[in-house]
Amino acid sequence: MKKSKIGLIRHGETDWNKAKRSQGHSDIPLNHAGKQQAHRVGERLTNETWDLIYSSDLQRAQQTAEIIQQYTNLPHYIDPRLRERHGGKIEGTTETERIKKWGESWQTLDLGIESDEQINERGLSFFTDITKIHYPKNILIVSHGSFLKRILRTLLPAEPVNVSLENCSLTVLTTTQTTWQLKLHNDIKHMVE
Numbered sequence: 001m002k003k004s005k006i007g008l009i010r011h012g013e014t015d016w017n018k019a020k021r022s023q024g025h026s027d028i029p030l031n032h033a034g035k036q037q038a039h040r041v042g043e044r045l046t047n048e049t050w051d052l053i054y055s056s057d058l059q060r061a062q063q064t065a066e067i068i069q070q071y072t073n074l075p076h077y078i079d080p081r082l083r084e085r086h087g088g089k090i091e092g093t094t095e096t097e098r099i100k101k102w103g104e105s106w107q108t109l110d111l112g113i114e115s116d117e118q119i120n121e122r123g124l125s126f127f128t129d130i131t132k133i134h135y136p137k138n139i140l141i142v143s144h145g146s147f148l149k150r151i152l153r154t155l156l157p158a159e160p161v162n163v164s165l166e167n168c169s170l171t172v173l174t175t176t177q178t179t180w181q182l183k184l185h186n187d188i189k190h191m192v193e
Helices: 032-045 059-072 095-102 116-134 145-155
Strands: 004-010 052-055 076-078 139-143 170-175 180-187
Touching: 004 116, 004 145, 032 059, 032 170, 052 059, 052 116, 059 076, 059 139, 116 145, 145 170
Parallel strands: 004 139, 052 076, 052 139
Antiparallel strands: 004 170, 170 180
């Protein structure tokens, strides 16, 4: 049976990543290190077979995809369903700042943070659409850490995919449109070679 290969890439580093600030929908650009990371993953992908790239519409993901595109010459599509989890009132804050402002149990408060159910709804609608439209092509997706972690847990409930993805790591899945298999998770060999 034919399968599509789906490559998931978390965007490169931003200054807010470095400072451990919640980004959410805040539109933060890549920093110098993030651009270098994107070049490294782009170089790696030249030795693999991919057909197209989708990215979130937030600039840190778009910039990462555009750098990858310099190496692969793949068509690049933008879809806002690939955005990071909306952070509500916590966007721009660090854990220390959140505790100072809302207390140790800030996670139990209604601060306007997008729920797991809302992420799954938009994320699964995207994955259903692209696997129908482009099946059995090989698709790169450049998105965000919290979003990708949530979707991986939903698509692969039996797999150990609870770790946070590294910036510009590569995770590879295959799909028959009804089943999903994990082939590679959070791989950063291109960063250390």
